[in-house]
Amino acid sequence: MTDFLYRLEAIIQDRKQNPTGSSYTNKLLSEGMARMAQKVGEEGVEVAIAALAQGRTEQIGEISDLMYHTLVMMAALDITLDDVSAELERRHSKR
Secondary structure, three states: OHHHHHHHHHHHHHHHHOOOOOOHHHHHHHHOHHHHHHHHHHHHHHHHHHHHHOOHHHHHHHHHHHHHHHHHHHHHOOOOHHHHHHHHHHHHHOO
16 A cells, blocks of 8 residues: 555656646645645545444545545645655654
8 A cells, every 4th residue: 555655656746747637646736735725624534434434445435535635735735645654654664
């Protein structure tokens, strides 16, 4: 899975650098940070609801949506998976 997350991150970066009119990623990026943050918030709520009241298939779908929208927002913020991984490692090493 990690390999695909890095591939998806690269696809999002490519869309950011080479916009295409039909790309949902480009639509999100062009709508600005407020819209991206809204989508991440919405997807976070949907993950919580799925965890409490839906089945595994829906839970996986909602978590996937949250991860995708988070990756798009990260691209807009110039934050990479490596940045996040390094922070998680740093936190873990404190234990």
